[in-house]
Amino acid sequence: QVQVVESGGGVVQPGRYLRLSCVVSGLSFSSYAVHWVRQAPGAGLEWVAVISSDGTKKYYGDSMKGRFTISRDNSKNTLYLQMSSLRAEDTALYYCARDCCSGHEGWGPGYWGQGALVTVSS
Amino acid sequence: DIVMTQTPLSSPVTLGQPASISCRSSQSLVHSDGNTYLSWLQQRPGQPPRLLIYTISNRFSGVPDRFSGSGAGTDFTLKISRVEAEDVGVYYCMQVTQIPYTFGQGTKLEIK
Numbered sequence: 001q002v003q004v005v006e007s008g009g010g011v012v013q014p015g016r017y018l019r020l021s022c023v024v025s026g027l028s029f030s031s032y033a034v035h036w037v038r039q040a041p042g043a044g045l046e047w048v049a050v051i052s053s054d055g056t057k058k059y060y061g062d063s064m065k066g067r068f069t070i071s072r073d074n075s076k077n078t079l080y081l082q083m084s085s086l087r088a089e090d091t092a093l094y095y096c097a098r099d100c101c102s103g104h105e106g107w108g109p110g111y112w113g114q115g116a117l118v119t120v121s122s
Numbered sequence: 123d124i125v126m127t128q129t130p131l132s133s134p135v136t137l138g139q140p141a142s143i144s145c146r147s148s149q150s151l152v153h154s155d156g157n158t159y160l161s162w163l164q165q166r167p168g169q170p171p172r173l174l175i176y177t178i179s180n181r182f183s184g185v186p187d188r189f190s191g192s193g194a195g196t197d198f199t200l201k202i203s204r205v206e207a208e209d210v211g212v213y214y215c216m217q218v219t220q221i222p223y224t225f226g227q228g229t230k231l232e233i234k
Contacts (some may be wrong), residue, residue: 035223037171045163045171045214047223059221062123100176100183104153106218108161108176110183115170 002026006096009116020116022079022096030074033099035109036081038092052105086120093117124149124217128226134234141202143229145215150195159218162200166211
């Protein structure tokens, strides 16, 4: 069955780094763009980043540029998010979502995981 | 950045009655390839979001046909023909036309 599973969340001090992973199974992975989307406690959704199917195109939200790096390993059906210089306002549930459709870096995030909680606190 | 504005922010609805949510973008969402990448997502309490509609009006896999999307340019609407109890949650529009992609602030659908 379809599974999207994030891991790597936890509590981290401000200014430190953390790497999230997301494994997709039961679905084609290498032909689709994949997104990271986050949700702070009690807040709405915020788009974080997207990576093209072949990994050559990477795009970020404004507050993530220069601090977050998205990458993928199609041989392992795995997506990554390297986060550095973390701030308290980065505290959120981070979702991985495979795009619904192929051929464009974002038709709509169609297959979601349950999320990985990142808490930035001293 | 494109700002997505949803109305209303809260919508109390009677079971079996229709519901409608509007979403307006600060710029046209027509992409250079001719498509309009406007999606609707549902987030039930305690659950991850779920894609309902993409490119204005295409229902995603498994989405009931009581959900429909319409609109063009900068104005879009999600309609639920007959609200069921399982439809309670927060609904978001999302533009995937221009980087950075952006969400609306969310509309909370609740039962009267």
